[in-house]
Amino acid sequence: MTKQHAGPRTGPGVVPGKRHARARADGRPRSAYPYALYLPAAVVYLVIFLVPTVMAFYFALTRWTLFDSTFVGLQNFRDFLAEQNLRIGFQNTLVYAVVTSGLKVVLGLLLGVLLTSKLRLRGFLRSVVFFPVLVSTVAVGITFSVLLKPDTGLVNQALGLVGIDGRDWLGDATTALLSVALVDVWKGVGIATVIYIAGILSIPQDYYQAVAVDGGNAWHRFRHVTLPLSWPATYSVIILSFIGGLRTFDLIWTMTRGGPGFTSDTIASIIYKQYQAGFYGLSTAGNVLLFLVVTAIVVPLNYFLGKRQAAL
Amino acid sequence: MKTSHRTLGAALAALALAASTSCGSGSEPAAGDGTVTLSFLVDNSQATLDTAKAMADAFMKANPTIKIETESRPGGTEGDNIVKTRLSTGDMSDVFWYNSGSLLQALNPAQTMVDLTNDPVLAKVQKDFLPVVTQAGKVYGVPTGTAGGGGILYNRKVYEKLGLEVPKTWDEFMANNEKIKADGITPVISTFKDTWTSQLFVLGDFYNVQAANPTFAQDYTAGKAKFATTPAAVAGFQHLADVHAKGYLNEGFGSATNDQGMKMLVEGKGAHYPMLSFQLPPLLAEYPQAATDIGFFGIPGTDPAKNGATIWEPAGIYIAKTTEHLDAAKKFLAFVASPEAADAVNKVVAPAGPYRIEGAELPDDAIQVAKDLQAYIDKGATAPALEFLSPVKGPSLEQITVAVGSGLTPPAEGAAQYDKDVEKQAKQLGLAGW
Numbered sequence: 118m119t120k121q122h123a124g125p126r127t128g129p130g131v132v133p134g135k136r137h138a139r140a141r142a143d144g145r146p147r148s149a150y151p152y153a154l155y156l157p158a159a160v161v162y163l164v165i166f167l168v169p170t171v172m173a174f175y176f177a178l179t180r181w182t183l184f185d186s187t188f189v190g191l192q193n194f195r196d197f198l199a200e201q202n203l204r205i206g207f208q209n210t211l212v213y214a215v216v217t218s219g220l221k222v223v224l225g226l227l228l229g230v231l232l233t234s235k236l237r238l239r240g241f242l243r244s245v246v247f248f249p250v251l252v253s254t255v256a257v258g259i260t261f262s263v264l265l266k267p268d269t270g271l272v273n274q275a276l277g278l279v280g281i282d283g284r285d286w287l288g289d290a291t292t293a294l295l296s297v298a299l300v301d302v303w304k305g306v307g308i309a310t311v312i313y314i315a316g317i318l319s320i321p322q323d324y325y326q327a328v329a330v331d332g333g334n335a336w337h338r339f340r341h342v343t344l345p346l347s348w349p350a351t352y353s354v355i356i357l358s359f360i361g362g363l364r365t366f367d368l369i370w371t372m373t374r375g376g377p378g379f380t381s382d383t384i385a386s387i388i389y390k391q392y393q394a395g396f397y398g399l400s401t402a403g404n405v406l407l408f409l410v411v412t413a414i415v416v417p418l419n420y421f422l423g424k425r426q427a428a429l
Numbered sequence: 430m431k432t433s434h435r436t437l438g439a440a441l442a443a444l445a446l447a448a449s450t451s452c453g454s455g456s457e458p459a460a461g462d463g464t465v466t467l468s469f470l471v472d473n474s475q476a477t478l479d480t481a482k483a484m485a486d487a488f489m490k491a492n493p494t495i496k497i498e499t500e501s502r503p504g505g506t507e508g509d510n511i512v513k514t515r516l517s518t519g520d521m522s523d524v525f526w527y528n529s530g531s532l533l534q535a536l537n538p539a540q541t542m543v544d545l546t547n548d549p550v551l552a553k554v555q556k557d558f559l560p561v562v563t564q565a566g567k568v569y570g571v572p573t574g575t576a577g578g579g580g581i582l583y584n585r586k587v588y589e590k591l592g593l594e595v596p597k598t599w600d601e602f603m604a605n606n607e608k609i610k611a612d613g614i615t616p617v618i619s620t621f622k623d624t625w626t627s628q629l630f631v632l633g634d635f636y637n638v639q640a641a642n643p644t645f646a647q648d649y650t651a652g653k654a655k656f657a658t659t660p661a662a663v664a665g666f667q668h669l670a671d672v673h674a675k676g677y678l679n680e681g682f683g684s685a686t687n688d689q690g691m692k693m694l695v696e697g698k699g700a701h702y703p704m705l706s707f708q709l710p711p712l713l714a715e716y717p718q719a720a721t722d723i724g725f726f727g728i729p730g731t732d733p734a735k736n737g738a739t740i741w742e743p744a745g746i747y748i749a750k751t752t753e754h755l756d757a758a759k760k761f762l763a764f765v766a767s768p769e770a771a772d773a774v775n776k777v778v779a780p781a782g783p784y785r786i787e788g789a790e791l792p793d794d795a796i797q798v799a800k801d802l803q804a805y806i807d808k809g810a811t812a813p814a815l816e817f818l819s820p821v822k823g824p825s826l827e828q829i830t831v832a833v834g835s836g837l838t839p840p841a842e843g844a845a846q847y848d849k850d851v852e853k854q855a856k857q858l859g860l861a862g863w
Contacts, residue, residue: 180857183517184537187859196853201846202828267681288621288683290837377621377683378832393506394824395513395535396857 177405181398193402200387202379210383213298213369214362220302221309221358222351228306229313229350230343243314247307254304258371261300262287290380293373297381301368305361309354316350317343352422359418363411384410465757466496468522470515472508473501475711477526477744479778480574487773488764495757505625506824509535516541521749524758526573529561529745530817535858538569543748543755545569550763558785561817562745570745571766572785574774577706577741578802579633579814580727585797587614587700588724595726597733599668602701606677609700616677618699619834620690624827627834629703630672630728631665631826636737636812637730638662646818652855652862657844664730666840666847669833683835695719703728705741706781706798713779713796720779725801727810737810738802742817743785820858823850 148155177193179186197203232243249257264271265286273283286296324342333341366385369375375382375390384407391400471481478501485497500522502511509532515521516536527533536542545551546568551559554571562570581602588595591612596602606616620626638645641661648654656662672678679685679699691708693699695716712719727738746765748758764770771789774780780791782802791799805811816822826847833843855863 180859182535182537183513184540192856196856199849200853201849262684266684285681285683288681288685290835374624376624376828376831377835378828378837380832380837390824390828393510394854394857395509396824396853399853399857 173401174405176398177402179398181401182395183397186398189398193399194406196399197391197403197406202382202387203384205379206382206384206387209294209381210363210365210385213294213301213365213383214359216295216298217301217305217362217365218355218358220299221306222354224302224306225309225313225354226344226347226351228310229317229347230339232310233314233317243310246310249304250307252304254367255371257300257304258368262372265296287373288377290377293377294381297369297372300372301362301365304368305358309358312350312353312357313347316347320346348425352425355422356415356419360411360415363414364407464494464496465754466498467524467754467757467761469497469499469761470512470522470525471499471501472504472526474504476574476707476778476781477504479711480774481526483774483777484573484765484770487770488761491764491769492760495760497761512536516749519751521751523752523754524746524748524761526744526746527570529558529570529572529742530814531820531822532816533562533569533745534564534820538564538747539567541750542569543750543752543758545571545748545762548759550759550766552763552766553768553787554766555785555787558742561742561813562747570747571762572743573746573765574707574743574778575780575784575799576743576782576802578725578727578782578798578805579629579705579739579741580703580725581633582694582702582704582706582709582798583724583726584694584697584700584722585724586697586722595724596729597736598731599664599729601733602729603671603675606672606675606701610677614697615679615693615699616701617672617679618685618690618693618702619672619678619682620685620687621682621831621835622684623687624831626687626690626704627669627830628827629705630669630834631830632814632816633703633728633739634662634665634668634730635815636727636739636810637664637735638815639812640730640732640735640737646815649815650819650821650860652852652860655848656851657841657848661730663841663844665728666830666833666843668728669830669843670836670840673834673836678834692716695723697722706802707741709796709798710779710781720796723796723798725798727805735810737808737812738805739814740782740802740806740811741814821851821855821860823847823854825850 176186178188178190180189180193200206228246232239232246236242265273267273267283267285267288270283270286272286276283284292286292320342324346325338328338328342331337364385365383366389369381369383369386370389373381375386384403388400388403388407391403469481469485471477478499481499485499489495489497502508512521512525512527513536521541527536544567546566548568550571551568558572559568562568562572583595587593587609591608593605593608594601596605609616638659638661642648642654642659645654645659645662654662656666679690679693687704687708690699690702690704691712694702695712695718706725709719709723725738727736729736746762748755748762752758766786768786768788771780771784771786775792779796780799781796782799783791783806791803795803829838829843829846829850832838833840838846852863
């Protein structure tokens with residue numbers, strides 16, 4: 118995590134070109150180990166990942182009750198796309214992904230800068246920031262549901278002390294989704310911070326000295342060195358939290374179950390509700406669609422961000 | 430980063446420990462001394478657990494060679510999935526407790542359960558209960574516990590204090606609400622955090638729907654009758670919207686739970702709670718006054734002469750086809766469907782309504798809710814809820830009713846959404862005519 122990279126240009130996601138060249142030196146790529154050693158991993162991967170994935174593509178085309186399945190062609194996809202709250206689901210999913218990844222980038226960067234400075238309690242504070250990541254999401258969800266209760270919850274009691282009349286955060290259609298998104302940020306910002314700490318520590322001191330020679334102040338150091346040179350970290354944080362936001366489920370489900378009504382439904386919670394209702398084929402079709410959508414968003418994003426990084 | 434490494438290690442150790450101590454569950458083979466062990470899966474609501482324990486204890490006393498081991502599972506849709514998964518993988522307990530009516534239909538009983546048609550096990554079961562545990566002419570279960578009412582639970586102390594009378598029409602109900610609100614008491618308790626509780630205004634209104642359209646259930650199953658185009662059926666959605674629009678709901682109704690709602694009602698902080706009468710008996714231990722203070726009335730409709738109530742049939746107990754102890758299982762079911770079992774349960778759980786077993790009577794000291802329900806039954810003014818007359822029940826009703834009841838969706842639109850939801854379910858069930 119804290120390994121020092123040779124320069125700012127290498128970072129996560131970029132394979133250094135030299136190693137490739139060496140592997141192909143004798144004409145064909147050579148495996149480092151006998152193939153038999155790969156076998157156990159391959160079998161596990163095949164049985165618990167590839168086979169179910171392929172089966173999922175089949176079951177998405179059937180009416181499946183767990184007891185038996187009937188082939189219905191693309192009917193499930195048609196039904197899933199006709200789902201009345203699907204539009205809200207897509208909208209919410211995007212809003213959620215953008216809000217959480219945006220806030221994680223901003224807060225993660227600020228905390229990263231703070232926690233790489235010469236603070237007395239640096240080690241302790243780093244642990245404090247990272248701690249929520251270690252707690253189970255469901256536990257976080259339940260805890261915050263209690264904290265956000267309208268009259269007995271700690272949040273509203275605290276707001277009451279300063280004269281603000283808090284509302285029913287999770288029971289109110291206008292605030293439910295954003296409340297959950299903020300809890301997600303609280304829980305996930307630790308990872309972003311750690312990535313930024315690693316990114317910032319890998320910036321050579323020479324650049325900061327150069328700014329000092331030119332008479333720059335703290336703002337200049339941040340604006341012209343830290344910010345641009347921690348781009349690889351930003352890239353990782355955006356990709357990770359954006360994908361996480363797109364397929365978010367556990368926190369939403371424990372805190373609001375997509376409610377009130379359908380107002381905080383995301384694609385994942387819509388799919389889960391189909392599964393709960395016993396529409397296994399339909400929910401599998403939803404998952405196949407979610408897979409395609411996430412791929413369609415993340416692949417271009419990855420390409421775009423990767424290009425920017427290379428150009429840096 | 431020392432700290433986080435240590436924390437990680439501790440977390441890993443805890444994980445490993447948890448993994449090594451968890452163990453699988455399954456039915457035990459017969460012990461050497463001739464005793465047979467039956468596994469019995471029930472849902473984890475307090476009323477069910479108490480009832481199941483009382484029945485199992487009384488049965489084991491009478492049959493010392495059979496041991497019943499009760500396992501519990503979550504309720505709601507999560508529980509449905511556990512039951513479906515265990516049935517489809519052949520891992521089901523010998524006997525199990527599950528809903529009757531539309532939910533049972535989804536379990537594919539012909540493949541997974543023992544057919545009890547004409548079996549002596551059913552000797553004491555009331556004939557009019559059988560349709561809700563029947564699929565394609567074959568009977569699969571016996572009733573457990575009592576029937577219950579779905580309508581308005583109300584605090585009689587509040588009614589007494591304000592000099593109110595049980596309403597016979599919706600307008601009278603709303604007039605009562607106005608007076609209750611003026612007195613500073615919450616007129617209608619709503620608890621939308623437990624989304625299922627939001628459905629009562631719609632589901633409990635079925636007596637009125639049937640009174641206006643006697644063939645609604647058949648037409649609805651055949652895909653001919655719709656909620657949105659049947660005025661009596663839209664009324665349920667309209668009622669939900671009305672009580673919200675008038676500001677009759679408790680504060681924070683969006684994040685209140687069923688437990689909190691029941692407490693509000695018993696403590697007199699709220700006057701009405703659209704609910705199932707089954708929810709009351711578990712409260713008696715903590716609030717003995719609930720036995721007399723809380724009454725029940727059916728959701729009022731438009732015509733005072735046709736006033737009545739909607740009934741929820743008791744759940745069933747079924748035998749999994751995979752059982753290795755069929756005789757013992759049948760013995761247990763025969764006991765469950767006998768007045769002796771009803772007596773044993775009576776001592777532990779106050780009945781929330783009438784039994785479906787010949788010869789099992791409500792005790793004289795029955796709780797008020799059960800007496801009120803019995804009065805409707807004696808008058809012949811009851812109808813089973815729609816889910817006991819039709820296999821079709823849309824899974825999203827509870828979200829739709831929350832949205833309508835919170836003023837997010839207009840009632841007519843809510844009814845139309847529900848029709849679409851129902852259509853999806855009927856298609857997934859592969860019903861004819863959809």
